Amino acid sequence: MKKEETNDIVQYLIPLLNKNNISTENCKIDVTTEKSGKQRGDIWISLVSQSNKNFENKITCLIEAKHRNSNIGDIDWRDAMSQGKEKAKKQKLNYYVVTNCKSDFRYYNVHDDEEIYLDGKILTKIVPLEILQKIQTQTNEDSSYVLHKASKDTVPIISEASFRKSLKNLANVYRSAGLKKGDERIDPTVSFVVLKYISEQELEKRTLHSSIKLWHELRNIAYSEEGDLKSSFKIMVDNIWDKNSEYKNNRYSDFKDLIDIKDSKLKNNHFKLIYKELDGKKYHGANFDLYGSIYEEFASQTKKKEFGEFYTRRHITGMVAKLLLRNELKFRKLKISDPACGTGGFLTEAYKSLITNYSSNNSLNTEIIKELKENVFFGYDNDPKSVARTKLNMFLVGDGHIHIYENDSLVDWESCEKGWEKDTFDYILTNPPMGKYDGEAKIENFSFTNEKRYELLFVERILEALKSGGELAVVINDGALEAPSRKNFRKKLLSTCNINAVISLSKFAFAPYTKEKTYILFLQKKQNDEISEIQKTPIWNYILDYDGYANSDKRYRTKYHDDIPELEENFDNALKLLKVYPADKDKFEKEKINYEREINPREKSEGLKGKKFGYVYIEQINEGNFFNLLSEFHLRPFTTNSIGINEFDSLLSQYLNEFNKIKEDFEKRMGKD
DSSP states (O other), rough: OOHHHHHHHHIIIIIHHHTTOGGGEEEEEOOOOTTTTOEEEEEEEESTTTTTTTTTTGEEEEEEEEOOOOOOOOOHHHHHHHHHEEEEEEEESSSEEEEEEOOOOEEEEETTOOBEEETTTTOOOOOOHHHHHHHHOOOOOBBBBEEESSSSOSSOBBOOOHHHHHHHHHHHHHHHOOOOOHHHHHHHHHHHHHHHHHHHHHSSSSSSSSTSSSGGGGHHTTSSSSSSSHHHHHHHHHSSSSSTTTTTTTTGGGGGOEEETOOSSHHHHHHHHHHHTTSSOTTHHHHOSHHHHHHHHSSOOOHHHTTTOOOOOHHHHHHHHHHHTTTOSSSSOOOOOETTTTSSSHHHHHHHHHHHHHHHOOOHHHHHHIIIIIIIIIEEEEHHHHHHHHHHHHHHOOOOOTEEOOTTTTSSSOOOOSSTTOOOOHHHHHHHSSSOSSSOGGGGGOOSSSSSSSHHHHHOOOOOEEEEEEEEEEEEHHHHHHHHGHHHHHHHHHHHOOOOOOOETTTTTTTTOOOOOOEEEEEOOGGGTTSSSSOSSOEEEEEEEEEEOOOSSSEEEEEEEEEEHHHHOOOOOOHHHHHTTTTTTTHHHOOOOOOOOOOHHHHTTTOOSSSSEEEGGHHHHHSSGGOOOHHHHSSSOOOOOOOOHHHHHHHHHHHHHHEEEEEEEHHHHHHHO
């Protein structure tokens, strides 16, 4: 090991391990094991002490350590990943850890290098020995999700990688049955997933009549050579939603129209292949958008483009929900809304975030779950298909689909009879449509703008729907935040609410559907007596250059470029510090350095300049720059290089000479022809 890395391990890493109750006696530094051969592991952590002869057999973690100046994704970090993966495999570990000994820690699945999630969050810190053991036992080639504070189910929850693999296998089944790409494949897949999920729900608490044979009760037929599984599924569907049944208005009534398998081209053998492919995993609690995965796999290119108009990727919605609801640790009566819900990504992630928060605080019980399912979440969309998608996704994630309505959220309040009212919601999180608005809302009823544009009108209407002190996270385009013609819109925004944070997203965040540059604003509505005066507190900005997926139309998962963990790690404390301003400016000035940083060497080598994140004082956002709110404008200002007249003449003469040579060569060629 390099001397610098050894010193960092001793000075920084070992104390961190000890602080998390991992004794030095449970560690061996810079040694080989019988299984690793000649390859030395930087730190092997075992469940037993060094003196125990079973130390190597009880190894539960490998840490590959780089020097403290290493950054996630740089050459040294990638080298550590490569070595860690190889050594961990030899030791029969399911994961490995890479760190720079001081600030950055990442846990990787040895099978695919996916980052490890602990109770729904990417793991970024040292954890105690008991959790390391849970990571080792729960991580596998199909899952990088580890449960610590929630009980682990006996049936594994489906992972996104495993589900996408199943979808590709289903594509082969559909191809053999003559089903074309598009609805012919989407509809039956959604149907089977819904029926599987209903079976899971009924296993927990039976509400349907015991005579109705559900998914789990058809296994003998599905796995036998004989037996008509297709007919059994038809009977199941008839019985669950039979018009003559006393159960026709059961808790699954809203999903009847999503089931489309009765007249399918699929034959009995196809049903059995599909059943076997989807069986054996639990879909309740899946930490990704099942519907979105189905649509992306089977939709045509035209349909995908349409789909992109209302689809926000789940790693974005999940991040936003976690950040917005970070302080909701103990249950209280809440109303949370998305007034342009699309496929329901923000609402489903908000539901999961609250479940995680309450579970981690040991406050989750049946009464709270009932409240979350029935009274907390409200979604609105003017597209009936989007309403159906949202209801389905809410249902799949655990419920909360009751108050999802078809409704134009921009119309007058008087015509909204579904809970969409002024001063109603504690939280709103949304990605509203952008562009020209041709709906029925009257522009004279709005005061922020006189433009008929979705994004501008939505922001005003959403703020009206929030309670005083309520919080909002909204995706908005760059034009709304910088165009000089929209100066008054931004001024009105700064007067009506406090902008706590601006997150700049990569232009590929919504690719391939659109590459429009977008931002996420985190706002808090002012109390009535504070409105009209422009906010005084600074605004924290973070530029999310990398969101964990390739910055290209092919949004595949990347191993090294993911800023989201760093954002999540700093967000809460960065905003807490804002609360001392302006009352204690000295404290703010002293501590703000902890939540500001320049781009690091690896980022610089990739062409980035300026700051990664930091505060922008409100004095920097003024009439002179049209109240510009773009993160890049303040953290990475554009600079120009001036040259003298003599240098300019020299460059101009050089370019003219080159142009004349090209021109002469072209004329000669033309003359020859």
